[in-house]
Each structure stands twice: as C-alpha cells, then as structure tokens.
Amino acid sequence: MRYLPHSKKNREAMLATIGVNSIDDLFAEIPESVRVTEGFGLPDHATELEVDRYFRSQSAKNLAASEAAFFVGGGAYRHHVPETVNHLIQRSEFLTAYTPYQPEISQGTLQALFEFQTQVAQLYDMEVANASMYDGSTGTGEAVLMAHRATKRRKAIVSGGVHPQYVEVIENLSDFGSHQVVKLPANPTGVEDIISQLDKETSCVVVQTPNFFGELSDFTKLAEAVHAVKALLIVVVTEVVSLGAVKAPGAMGADIVVGEGQSIGVGLNFGGPYVGLFATTKKLLRQMPGRVCGETVDADGKRGFVLTMSTREQHIRREKATSNICTNAGLCTLAFTIHMSLLGEVGLRKMAMASHNAAVVLAERLAKIDGVEVLNTSFFNEFTVRLTGKNANDIVNQLADDKILAGVPVSRLLPDAGHDELLLIAVTETNSDEDFDRLETALKGAVS
Amino acid sequence: MSADKMNNVGRPSTPNAVASNEAHPTFTGNKALQINEPLLYEVGTPEQTGVDIADPRKATSRLGDLARSEPIGLHGLSEPETMRHYVRLSQKNFAIDSGMYPLGSCTMKHNPRINEKVARLPGFADTHPLQPQHTVQGAFEVIETLADWLMKLTGTEAVAMSPKAGAHGELCGMMAIEAAHRAAGNAGKRTKVLIPESAHGTNPATAVFVGYQVQTIKTREDGTVDPQAIKEAMSDEVAAIMLTNPNTCGLFERDIMEIADIVHAGGAYFYCDGANFNAIMGRAKPGDLGVDAMHINLHKTFSTPHGGGGPGAGPVVLSKALAAFAPVPFAKRDGGNIEMVEHKEGTKSFGRMTAFHGQMGMNTRALSYILSHGQxxxxxxxxxxxxxxxxxxxxxxxxxxxxxxxxxxxxxxxxxxxxxxxxxxxxxxxxxxxxxxxxxxxxxxxxxxxxxxxxxxxxxxxxxxxxxxxxxxxxxxxxxxxxxxxxxxxxxxxxxxxxxxxxxxxxxxxxxxxxxxxxxxxxxx
Structure with a gap:
C-alpha cells in the first residue's frame, strides 16, 4: 500500500522493541467476541489509476455547470475563481497544516485569518468578525443562539425572506434548545410586518438581503424598532458579492451579520465545503461563537498573530462555552481571502456590477415573454419569475435535458406554500449572451 | 584566492575561510528564506486589482436606493504580488508535508494528492446542490458508496452524511438520541448526559446545545471508565452517555460492552465520539460494541486535509434504533436511481442540520482515500x-x-x-x-x-x-x-x-x- 512506509522487517523489529510477539497483542484489549478477523466484503486496495478512473466515471454522470447554461442560485452562486487561488490553497504548508495551536510555526495561517477577519468586517461594515463558521446556514443558527445568550430571552422572529433551509436550521436548533421561533410566511414581494410582532420576549429578528427571492431591503427603520425593545437585529447575506454593490448591513444598524462566503474563492462544490462569515459589534464580542485570531507580539516585540479569546470556546469552557464549534472553515477562509485580495475593492465592485447588470439585462428580456412575469421591484443578481399556469419544477427538469439549468424552483424548498409557478433565476459575470439566448428561447417554448 | 578554487570565469567555487557562524543583523531584517511579510493592507492598496473582469453590460440599476456609496476599505494586489504575498506566508507554516506532526487526537496523517485531484473534477466541484437531482446522480453515487463503507466498517445500519465537522456530527447524534426519546413518549424526562472527565470539550458543549445537563464521570486510575461508576450514575433521567473510544488517553475502553449494556438497560443511548476511530478501523466495529451513534471525522481518519483548521466533515453512523431519526437530506435508492429526500414531512427525521447536502468536497476525498486503501x-x-x-x-x-x-x-x-x-x-x-x-x-x-x-x-x-x-x-x-x-x-x-x-x-x-x-x-x- 503506497501510503504505508513500513517494511515487514521494520514491523517485526518494532514489535520486538515493544516486547510483543505479534500485532494482535496490541489489540488484545478489544473483547474477543467482537474482534474482526475477516474482511468486510469490500474491495482491497486500488491503484491510483483505478481510483482516478472511478471518480472520472462518476463525475461524468453529472451535468457540470461549465457544460450548461447555468442560472442556479438560491444561496450558492457560481462566480469565476482565479487559478491563483486554487494553486495557493494547495501549497503543502497551508493544505496540510492544522489549527494554528503553535503560533510560532503557524504565522501563515494566522496572518491570513487576520486578513480574512478584516475583509469580513469591512464587507459587512461591522466592528469585529470571527475566523469563520462551517457555512452560512449553521452560522445563522449560531447567531440566533448568541442573541438568546446576550439578551437572556428565547424568542426569535424570522422573516419570510430568509432562505428556507436556513430557517429549518434555526428551527431545528431551537426545537432542541426549547427556544421559540416565530416564522413569518414566505413572500416574494418582501413586504411583511415584523415590527408589530416585536415584544419584550423578543431576543432577535432575523432578516435577509438580498432575500431568498432576490429582493433588496433597507433595515434601518427595522433596526431602530428592534433596538427599542432591546432585541438584536441579525442580518443574513447569502450572496457576499452583493456587498460590492449594495449598502452593508452594518450601515443599517445590524447587531450580528452572518452569511455565506462561497461565492468568493470557494466555488459550488455541490453544497460544501463552504465558508460561514460572522460579524458583530465590540459590545457583543464575548458572546460570539467560533475561533478568533488576534494581534500580539513575540518575546522580541515583533508583531504576530495568535488564536485568542479562547475562554469562550469549548476546549476551555466545556459545557459553558458559547458554542460546541471546534473547527472553522480553514482552507475555505484562505481561498476567500486570496480571491478577495486579488479582487480588491476595485475588482469586487466591478464583479458585483457585472453580475447585477447581467441580471438586469436578462430580467428585462424574460419579462417580455408572454406568461413570464418578473416579481421583484429591486434585486442584485437573482430575481423571481412567475411562469403563469406552469409548474416551474417540471420546466426546470425538462430544460436540464437540453443542458440549461434554468434556476431553482421555489417549490423545491417551499413545497407547501403554493409557489409552484415561481422560479429563482441567478445571474453572474460568468453568464454569456449565448446562455441568455438559450434560456430565453427555451422558456418561450416552455410557457407557450 | 588561489586559482584552483576559481572556475574559468572567476567564480569562487569553495566557501571563503571566514568564521561563518557569526550571525550579523541583515539590512532588511530578513534571514534568507525567512522573509518578513507585512499585512495585505500594508502591501496592497484600495486602487490595485489582480483580476481582469469584462466591462459590465449596459443596464439601468435595479438596486433601488441601496447602492453602496461609501468606500468598503478593501485592499487589492496584482496577481504576481498576490502570489508572492501568500507564498511567503505559507513559508511560515509547519505542515505534515514538511515534518512529523504528532498532534494527539488530531490524526495528522499523509494527505494524498489524488484526493485533491478527484475532488476538483467538474462533476463534483462545479455542480450546484439545487440543480435537478437527475443531473447529479454520480455525486449521489459517491455519497452512497462512502456511506456504505462507513456503515460496513462500523457495523451500523444508517449514516447521516450532512454534518459539517466532528462537533456538528456530535450535535447530529445527540439530536437523533433526543428525537428517539421524544418518539418514545419521554419528552422532557431524560435530561442528563453522562460524560467522562477525559472527554473532548466538544462533548459537554454539544450536550448543552441539545438542552441536556452534563454529569461528569470520574476517570479511574488506569485512564478508563469504570462500569461501576456508570451503574451508579444511571437513572431514568439519563438520556445518553458520550464516550470516546479509543479514549482521549489513547486507551481502548476495555469495559465498553459492559458499559453499553448498563446504558441500554437503563433506557439510555450510547453516543461514541469517533475522533479516534483510526486506531480500530478494520479490527473492531463500533456497532458490535453497542454504540448507537458515532461521528467519524473524515479529515482525521480518512485524510481529507486539515487545511489549517478545516473544513472538516462529520458523518454520523446510527444504530437501528436511531436510524429513522436521521436528519434530512438522506438518500433513498430506487433501482438505479438515487433520490435525496430533502424535507422531513412524512418521515421521522428530526430535521435539518445545514443547508444543502453536506461536505461533498470532503466526501470525494475520503472515498478516494478509502478506495486507495481498500479493506x-x-x-x-x-x-x-x-x-x-x-x-x-x-x-x-x-x-x-x-x-x-x-x-x-x-x-x-x-x-x-x-x-x-x-x-x-x-x-x-x-x-x-x-x-x-x-x-x-x-x-x-x-x-x-x-x-x-x-x-x-x-x-x-x-x-x-x-x-x-x-x-x-x-x-x-x-x-x-x-x-x-x-x-x-x-x-x-x-x-x-x-x-x-x-x-x-x-x-x-x-x-x-x-x-x-x-x-x-x-x-x-
């Protein structure tokens, strides 16, 4: 087996040093009745060539975005990631290191984390950010729990514009933690009355912009109302590229901003691994979950970075920790930071406008089709259309056979809400005019 | 210098005879390969970019009055500057590839590069979790094949593939346990979880997340858990035990089957922290030991790289008693077709741990590692x-x-x-x-x-x-x-x-x- 260095002779010499006769002696503590002596009916080791062939054949069964006219979003977006990112994150020193527990020999990872935290805080316009969560959805669940700890209340009000699977994560955590969730109905227009729901029991309000249906909102007034009852405003952002074009949640008065970062550096990866971005105010810092990297000096007074504030974390605080989270999204944060460094403010703004303008152009073209109605008043790079009298899910399945991935049928995530006609269409700088032509023609055919 | 120490263009070819062990400060403060590297924000500028993006199409803004007018403050670098900045940073890291990394409990083993290659195939890396299921059957097949290996190696009946890390897997397992208690009509009755003092910090933190109180069990003098201590702690308020095996002292819990029997006889479940599964894989099946739920750290045992602290993946194997409560999404095979069930309605599933399907990129790497090894x-x-x-x-x-x-x-x-x-x-x-x-x-x-x-x-x-x-x-x-x-x-x-x-x-x-x-x-x- 190519990964195992020992020769038979070395194994025997080592057993002799230990003072046992056979390897079985080292497993003698396993009760005899359950020792595995036979195989599992599974294959033996394979060559690298065989492994490569297996995965190629499985990969070929999937329709990759690069082979299709691709408009799928709904919380994960396809942007171009420069090759430099892919190269750098595969440097041995980044890829095969672990959590920087020994800062003197981990400054690469730590400095990159410090840069990451700065970028996230800037994008969200917040005071502090952590070193990442698993993804946007789990980060949102943690944000709600954090608000409960900070306010010592247990009721969350969740907007109908929050990604339905994020809501399910909140509901699940709340169910086991015996916390209350008031969920407003999903509504493509983005118009809802949260303020009348606020009361003295309310710990937090969770809203999203652009929301699940693509609609943009300003939460400044909502923030004031939320703060008036001493609750916290949690703003979710599932498309981080939007922050290159749209007002930041921090500027609206958010207390916690949480979201998905996969658009930058990470890619689609069929749903994971992704990178959860998490930021808050200095005041709430000690309630924040997750790892944090901070600046310090070494014995010579030279600036450097360490993991810090670990007295919030499970390995020190155990059952009193702010979260059970142990890892962060390490290598995905690095990919995010490198891609964002390449973009800079200029590149991010241009990429955001390229995505936005492309979406506007497509929305205007589709709106001219009889039987297609664009529902949004405002949007960034994703909008909702109604395919009058048609089942969006059926149409998406049908178009996929022509290598057009037309978007996310809303009913896939909200099956019982009477949204069968609704389709979410996401557009980025990667879409070509030919993609637009193909989608337009296909939709015309499908709704006629 | 004598001529025999020069080559024919006058280049000296042997070291000078000076006391070379006398270190002197350098002008730059650098030390040859150790080069100081300032922050991105000190080497980059707000005006610089390292990406060429085609000019946006002409369009009328649909951002309403929400355009971001204030500077964000991000700094950028050109592509060569980016390369140098992060290569220099990388050189300040110790890594498995550069030397022995015997970090106990973390299983820092070799990370084969074939795993990286297959994870980047377009059918996995460039597919979307919400594209039609019939267009991603190969990805489902990989998840199912990995699931099959995990169940067989652990002797269990089911596996939840969506948890994103070990601690997330713990949460999943404990939620399945609580769901089973609730389904049996014991909602709110079993409130305690037994955890040995040698446990990872994630165990008690997880138990609290699920609404339990933690009761700490003393470790006996030989570093293992005494079944007698479990017997004394058992009551009808105990929901589960969380035990690591092999334990955090690097020892096999030799009384584990007796402990499992005590826990089960008391109507509770046995959660095993599988962080140390590497030591017994192929030699013992946790299911045979009486384990009801156990997470497997794919980044430890199956060598998806640690990546400087993640991403990980924490699939949870489940016993027959807990299988039905597994989170959504889960796979259902119907002949040649695999359906991913995405909603809990109409099932006994306790709900959803995360958006989408979990850590696909870790699944491909882990399966690559497993197939390379074989049983x-x-x-x-x-x-x-x-x-x-x-x-x-x-x-x-x-x-x-x-x-x-x-x-x-x-x-x-x-x-x-x-x-x-x-x-x-x-x-x-x-x-x-x-x-x-x-x-x-x-x-x-x-x-x-x-x-x-x-x-x-x-x-x-x-x-x-x-x-x-x-x-x-x-x-x-x-x-x-x-x-x-x-x-x-x-x-x-x-x-x-x-x-x-x-x-x-x-x-x-x-x-x-x-x-x-x-x-x-x-x-x-």
Whole structure:
C-alpha cells in the first residue's frame, strides 16, 4: 500500500522493541467476541489509476455547470475563481497544516485569518468578525443562539425572506434548545410586518438581503424598532458579492451579520465545503461563537498573530462555552481571502456590477415573454419569475435535458406554500449572451 | 584566492575561510528564506486589482436606493504580488508535508494528492446542490458508496452524511438520541448526559446545545471508565452517555460492552465520539460494541486535509434504533436511481442540520482515500498507527513518564494510536510541558498535543499516525530522549526561551486576549 512506509522487517523489529510477539497483542484489549478477523466484503486496495478512473466515471454522470447554461442560485452562486487561488490553497504548508495551536510555526495561517477577519468586517461594515463558521446556514443558527445568550430571552422572529433551509436550521436548533421561533410566511414581494410582532420576549429578528427571492431591503427603520425593545437585529447575506454593490448591513444598524462566503474563492462544490462569515459589534464580542485570531507580539516585540479569546470556546469552557464549534472553515477562509485580495475593492465592485447588470439585462428580456412575469421591484443578481399556469419544477427538469439549468424552483424548498409557478433565476459575470439566448428561447417554448 | 578554487570565469567555487557562524543583523531584517511579510493592507492598496473582469453590460440599476456609496476599505494586489504575498506566508507554516506532526487526537496523517485531484473534477466541484437531482446522480453515487463503507466498517445500519465537522456530527447524534426519546413518549424526562472527565470539550458543549445537563464521570486510575461508576450514575433521567473510544488517553475502553449494556438497560443511548476511530478501523466495529451513534471525522481518519483548521466533515453512523431519526437530506435508492429526500414531512427525521447536502468536497476525498486503501489497507493502517504509538511509548518510557503506568520492566498494557505522558519526568527541572514543546519546534518537529486530556498533569499526547517511517520515528525518539536528558541535566535555557529558530519567538497570548485587536485598521491621519 503506497501510503504505508513500513517494511515487514521494520514491523517485526518494532514489535520486538515493544516486547510483543505479534500485532494482535496490541489489540488484545478489544473483547474477543467482537474482534474482526475477516474482511468486510469490500474491495482491497486500488491503484491510483483505478481510483482516478472511478471518480472520472462518476463525475461524468453529472451535468457540470461549465457544460450548461447555468442560472442556479438560491444561496450558492457560481462566480469565476482565479487559478491563483486554487494553486495557493494547495501549497503543502497551508493544505496540510492544522489549527494554528503553535503560533510560532503557524504565522501563515494566522496572518491570513487576520486578513480574512478584516475583509469580513469591512464587507459587512461591522466592528469585529470571527475566523469563520462551517457555512452560512449553521452560522445563522449560531447567531440566533448568541442573541438568546446576550439578551437572556428565547424568542426569535424570522422573516419570510430568509432562505428556507436556513430557517429549518434555526428551527431545528431551537426545537432542541426549547427556544421559540416565530416564522413569518414566505413572500416574494418582501413586504411583511415584523415590527408589530416585536415584544419584550423578543431576543432577535432575523432578516435577509438580498432575500431568498432576490429582493433588496433597507433595515434601518427595522433596526431602530428592534433596538427599542432591546432585541438584536441579525442580518443574513447569502450572496457576499452583493456587498460590492449594495449598502452593508452594518450601515443599517445590524447587531450580528452572518452569511455565506462561497461565492468568493470557494466555488459550488455541490453544497460544501463552504465558508460561514460572522460579524458583530465590540459590545457583543464575548458572546460570539467560533475561533478568533488576534494581534500580539513575540518575546522580541515583533508583531504576530495568535488564536485568542479562547475562554469562550469549548476546549476551555466545556459545557459553558458559547458554542460546541471546534473547527472553522480553514482552507475555505484562505481561498476567500486570496480571491478577495486579488479582487480588491476595485475588482469586487466591478464583479458585483457585472453580475447585477447581467441580471438586469436578462430580467428585462424574460419579462417580455408572454406568461413570464418578473416579481421583484429591486434585486442584485437573482430575481423571481412567475411562469403563469406552469409548474416551474417540471420546466426546470425538462430544460436540464437540453443542458440549461434554468434556476431553482421555489417549490423545491417551499413545497407547501403554493409557489409552484415561481422560479429563482441567478445571474453572474460568468453568464454569456449565448446562455441568455438559450434560456430565453427555451422558456418561450416552455410557457407557450 | 588561489586559482584552483576559481572556475574559468572567476567564480569562487569553495566557501571563503571566514568564521561563518557569526550571525550579523541583515539590512532588511530578513534571514534568507525567512522573509518578513507585512499585512495585505500594508502591501496592497484600495486602487490595485489582480483580476481582469469584462466591462459590465449596459443596464439601468435595479438596486433601488441601496447602492453602496461609501468606500468598503478593501485592499487589492496584482496577481504576481498576490502570489508572492501568500507564498511567503505559507513559508511560515509547519505542515505534515514538511515534518512529523504528532498532534494527539488530531490524526495528522499523509494527505494524498489524488484526493485533491478527484475532488476538483467538474462533476463534483462545479455542480450546484439545487440543480435537478437527475443531473447529479454520480455525486449521489459517491455519497452512497462512502456511506456504505462507513456503515460496513462500523457495523451500523444508517449514516447521516450532512454534518459539517466532528462537533456538528456530535450535535447530529445527540439530536437523533433526543428525537428517539421524544418518539418514545419521554419528552422532557431524560435530561442528563453522562460524560467522562477525559472527554473532548466538544462533548459537554454539544450536550448543552441539545438542552441536556452534563454529569461528569470520574476517570479511574488506569485512564478508563469504570462500569461501576456508570451503574451508579444511571437513572431514568439519563438520556445518553458520550464516550470516546479509543479514549482521549489513547486507551481502548476495555469495559465498553459492559458499559453499553448498563446504558441500554437503563433506557439510555450510547453516543461514541469517533475522533479516534483510526486506531480500530478494520479490527473492531463500533456497532458490535453497542454504540448507537458515532461521528467519524473524515479529515482525521480518512485524510481529507486539515487545511489549517478545516473544513472538516462529520458523518454520523446510527444504530437501528436511531436510524429513522436521521436528519434530512438522506438518500433513498430506487433501482438505479438515487433520490435525496430533502424535507422531513412524512418521515421521522428530526430535521435539518445545514443547508444543502453536506461536505461533498470532503466526501470525494475520503472515498478516494478509502478506495486507495481498500479493506486490507485500512486494517493495515490501523495496525501501523497502533504499532507506531506503542513503539514510541516503549522507546521513551525509561526517560519520560508514561501516564497510568508505573515504570516497570517489560511490556504492560498496549496503547492504541497515541502515547500519553505526564510531566513527572520534568519535575524539579524548571521546564514545563509548554517549554518542552517549544524546544521541539527548534528541533524541527511540530509539538504533540499539550495539557489534554485534562485528567493527566502536564499531558503530552503523541499521535504519530501510520504515515511515519521507522527512520522518522527513530529520529523523533532520539530527539525526545535528548531533550529529556537535557532538561534533567539543567540546561533550562534551551527550553525557557524556545523557540529560537522559528519565524517568531514565543508569542504573548495573554496580551492578545487582554487587548483584543481582531482586524487591521488604517493608521490615524
């Protein structure tokens, strides 16, 4: 087996040093009745060539975005990631290191984390950010729990514009933690009355912009109302590229901003691994979950970075920790930071406008089709259309056979809400005019 | 200089005869390959970019009045500057590829690059979790094949594939347990979870997340859990036990089956922390030991890279009793077609842990690692990691202090995949476990896990993994012996100021925590 260095002779010499006769002696503590002596009916080791062939054949069964006219979003977006990112994150020193527990020999990872935290805080316009969560959805669940700890209340009000699977994560955590969730109905227009729901029991309000249906909102007034009852405003952002074009949640008065970062550096990866971005105010810092990297000096007074504030974390605080989270999204944060460094403010703004303008152009073209109605008043790079009298899910399945991935049928995530006609269409700088032509023609055919 | 030391263009070809061991400060402060690298915000500018993007199409804004008008503050670099910035940063990291990384409990083994290659195939890396299911059957097939291996290796009935890390897997397993109690009509009745004091911190933190109270169980003198202590702690208020096996002391819990029986007889479930599954894979199935739920850290056992602290993945295998409560999404095979069930309605599933399907990129890497090993290689890997740990322990027990073991002659109880020492051998030397670890850095090793498990004073938990050759282990052992003898000989300066040769001297962690600086801010104008 190519990964195992020992020769038979070395194994025997080592057993002799230990003072046992056979390897079985080292497993003698396993009760005899359950020792595995036979195989599992599974294959033996394979060559690298065989492994490569297996995965190629499985990969070929999937329709990759690069082979299709691709408009799928709904919380994960396809942007171009420069090759430099892919190269750098595969440097041995980044890829095969672990959590920087020994800062003197981990400054690469730590400095990159410090840069990451700065970028996230800037994008969200917040005071502090952590070193990442698993993804946007789990980060949102943690944000709600954090608000409960900070306010010592247990009721969350969740907007109908929050990604339905994020809501399910909140509901699940709340169910086991015996916390209350008031969920407003999903509504493509983005118009809802949260303020009348606020009361003295309310710990937090969770809203999203652009929301699940693509609609943009300003939460400044909502923030004031939320703060008036001493609750916290949690703003979710599932498309981080939007922050290159749209007002930041921090500027609206958010207390916690949480979201998905996969658009930058990470890619689609069929749903994971992704990178959860998490930021808050200095005041709430000690309630924040997750790892944090901070600046310090070494014995010579030279600036450097360490993991810090670990007295919030499970390995020190155990059952009193702010979260059970142990890892962060390490290598995905690095990919995010490198891609964002390449973009800079200029590149991010241009990429955001390229995505936005492309979406506007497509929305205007589709709106001219009889039987297609664009529902949004405002949007960034994703909008909702109604395919009058048609089942969006059926149409998406049908178009996929022509290598057009037309978007996310809303009913896939909200099956019982009477949204069968609704389709979410996401557009980025990667879409070509030919993609637009193909989608337009296909939709015309499908709704006629 | 004499002519025979020159080549024919006058280039000197032998070193000058000067005292070359006299270090002098450099103009730049750099030391050859150790090059100082400022922050991105100090080398980049707000105007620079390293990406060429086609000009946006002409369009009328649909952003309403929400356009971002204020500067964001991001800095950028050109592509060559980006490359140099992050390559220089990378050179300040220790990594498995550069040296032995015996970090106990973390299983720092070789990361094969074929895994990286297959994970990047377009059918996995460039597919969307919400595209139609019939267009991603190959991805589902990979998830299902990995699931099949995990169930067979653990002797279990089901596996939840969506948890995103080990601690997330713990949460999943404990939620399945609570869901089972609720389904049995015991909602709110079983409120306690038993956890040995040697457990990972994630265990008690997870139990609290699920609404439980933690009852800590003392570890007995040999480092394992006493079934008698479990018997005494059992009541109809106990929902589960969370036990790590092999445990955090690197020992197999030899009474595990008796413990499982006690827990089950009391109407509770057995959650096993599978962080140390590497030691027993192919030699024992947790399901046979009575385990109801166990997460598997794909980044440890199956070598998806640690990536500087993630991403991980924590699939959870479940016994028959818990299988029905697994979270959505889960796969259902119907002939040649695999359907991913995405909604809990109409099932007994407790709900959703995360958006989408979990860590696909980790699944491909783990399956690549598993297929490369095969069932024979997996068993051999477990044997080799246990052999290596015992070899280290046997080779150091006369000078260091093995935990839970009197220093008697000859072989005693086997360790599993880790060799655990306490700091008794440093007593009176003025050298702490931390100092000792920092001196290891100077010798070119990543230190072992320190001060964990908490039940061992000044703990040093060494996990060599199966990836180390005998030559590598021998060098490690010789180094540890030298350091030990040096400490005992009173050469404290080698330890107290260490590391001397790392890119940084010892870092002030107290300062970092007392005055948190968590991001770069522009200098005041």
């Amino acid at each position: 024979d290689g997996i068993r051999q890997a477990a044997e080799d990691c246990v052999l290596n740990a015992n070899y280290i322990k046997a080779s150091l027990k006369d000078v260091m202090s093995p935990a839970f073991e009197e220093q008697k002659e000859g072989f005693q109880r086997p360790a599993m995949h880790e060799a655990l020492f306490h700091d008794g051998f440093l007593e009176g030397t003025g050298v702490s476990t931390l100092d000792f670890a920092k001196a290891m850095i100077d010798e070119g090793f990543h230190p072992m896990t320190m001060y964990f498990p908490l039940v061992v004073h000044g703990a040093m938990l060494i996990e060599p993994t199966e990836s180390e050759s005998k030559a590598s282990l021998d060098q490690f052992i010789a180094t540890m012996r030298d350091l030990t003898l040096s400490a005992k000989a009173g050469e404290t300066e080698r330890f107290l100021g260490a590391p001397f040769y790392a890119p940084m001297k010892r870092m002030d962690e107290t300062l970092a925590a007392r005055k948190p600086i968590l991001k770069w801010v522009p200098a005041p104008q």
